Amino acid sequence: MTSTQSPTAQSRFPAGRLAFPHRDLTGIGQLERHEILYLLDQAEQWVELNRQSTKHADLLAGLTIINAFFENSTRTLLSFEIAGKRLGADVVNMHAAQSSVKKGETLIDTAITLNAMRPDAIVIRHGSSGATQLIADKVDCPVLNAGDGQHEHPTQALLDALALRHKLRERGDSGDDFTGLTITICGDILHSRVARSNILCLQAMGASVRVCAPPALMPSGIDVLGVEPLHDFDAALRNADVVMMLRLQTERMEGQFIPSAREYHHLYGLTNARLAFAAGDAIVMHPGPMNRGVEIDSDVADMLDRSIITQQVEMGVAIRMACLDILTRRVRGVEGWA
Ligand code: ASP
Numbered sequence: 001m002t003s004t005q006s007p008t009a010q011s012r013f014p015a016g017r018l019a020f021p022h023r024d025l026t027g028i029g030q031l032e033r034h035e036i037l038y039l040l041d042q043a044e045q046w047v048e049l050n051r052q053s054t055k056h057a058d059l060l061a062g063l064t065i066i067n068a069f070f071e072n073s074t075r076t077l078l079s080f081e082i083a084g085k086r087l088g089a090d091v092v093n094m095h096a097a098q099s100s101v102k103k104g105e106t107l108i109d110t111a112i113t114l115n116a117m118r119p120d121a122i123v124i125r126h127g128s129s130g131a132t133q134l135i136a137d138k139v140d141c142p143v144l145n146a147g148d149g150q151h152e153h154p155t156q157a158l159l160d161a162l163a164l165r166h167k168l169r170e171r172g173d174s175g176d177d178f179t180g181l182t183i184t185i186c187g188d189i190l191h192s193r194v195a196r197s198n199i200l201c202l203q204a205m206g207a208s209v210r211v212c213a214p215p216a217l218m219p220s221g222i223d224v225l226g227v228e229p230l231h232d233f234d235a236a237l238r239n240a241d242v243v244m245m246l247r248l249q250t251e252r253m254e255g256q257f258i259p260s261a262r263e264y265h266h267l268y269g270l271t272n273a274r275l276a277f278a279a280g281d282a283i284v285m286h287p288g289p290m291n292r293g294v295e296i297d298s299d300v301a302d303m304l305d306r307s308i309i310t311q312q313v314e315m316g317v318a319i320r321m322a323c324l325d326i327l328t329r330r331v332r333g334v335e336g337w338a
Contacts, residue, residue, distance in 0.1 A: 083320035184212060186245055187245055247286075
C-alpha cells in the first residue's frame with residue numbers, strides 16, 4: 001500500500017503538473033477533473049484498509065489535526081475524526097458550544113488562536129458561507145472545508161462520487177467517467193451546500209445534472225451552473241440514472257418555505273411509485289441526515305440493490321483519509337510534495 005501516486009492516477013493528470021497543487025480544500029469549485037480523479041484514486045487504498053480488521057496507517061504520526069465545528073454534525077465530524085486517527089494523527093475536536101465563540105470571540109480571533117497552537121491541519125464546519133476561506137487566509141496550515149453555510153461541502157461531493165463510482169464498477173462500468181449519466185438532485189436546493197458541491201463535482205465528472213425543488217427552494221439563476229432546473233418531480237425523475245435526495249434545511253430557513261412536511265412529501269417525497277419514473281435500475285443517494293417519510297420513504301432508502309446511502313457514509317472515511325494525507329504531504333516533506 002502506498003500513500004503517494006497510484007499508476008492510474010499518475011497517468012491521469014497532465015504531464016508537468018502537480019497531482020494536487022492546492023494547500024487547502026475549500027470547495028470543489030477550485031478543482032479540475034484530474035484533481036478530483038486523483039483524490040478518488042487515492043481514497044481507494046483507504047477503502048481497502050478500512051475493510052480490514054486492523055485499520056491503522058502511521059502516515060500522520062506526530063501531526064495534530066483540529067476539527068473546529070461551529071455547527072452540529074454527526075457523520076462529517078465522526079468521519080474526519082476516524083480518518084485522522086486511522087492515519088495516526090493526534091485529533092482534537094472543538095465544538096462551538098464549548099468554545100469562546102459563545103463568549104463573543106470573532107472568527108478571525110478564533111483562527112489566530114487555533115493557529116498559535118501549531119496544528120498541521122484544521123478542518124472547519126461553519127454556518128456562514130466563506131468562513132473556511134476566511135480562516136484559511138489567517139492560518140499557516142492546510143484548511144479543509146467540512147461545510148460552510150450554503151456554499152460548499154467538498155468532501156461530501158467527493159465521497160458521493162466515490163460511492164457512485166463503486167456502484168457503477170459493481171455493474172461493470174469503469175466508474176471513472178460519468179458522461180451519459182443523468183443525475184437528479186431533489187430537495188432544498190436553495191440552502192444546500194451539498195447540492196452546490198455535487199453539481200460542480202458531477203459535472204466535472206461528465207454527468208448531466210437536473211435539480212428539482214419547489215419554486216421557493218430553488219435559487220434564482222441556478223441555470224448558470226449548467227443544470228436543468230425543474231419544479232415537477234415526476235418530470236425531473238424521468239429516465240434519471242441517479243436520484244440524490246436532500247433534506248429540508250429548516251435551520252437555514254427564515255419564515256415559511258413550504259406549506260407543510262406532509263404536502264412536501266406528497267409533491268417531492270421519493271416513494272417507490274415515484275422511483276418508477278426513473279431508469280429501471282436508478283441508484284438512490286442521500287447525504288444524511290434523512291427525514292424518512294418527508295423527502296424519502298423507508299422502502300426506497302433501504303433498497304439493498306439500489307440505495308447506496310450506507311456506502312456513502314463508508315466512503316466518507318476513505319475520502320477524508322485521502323484529503324488529510326494529500327494536504328499534509330508538504331508538511332511531512334513527502335518527496336515531490338515539499
Ligand atoms: N450533512 C449535510 C450537510 O452538512 C447535509 C445536511 O445536513 O442535510 O450539509
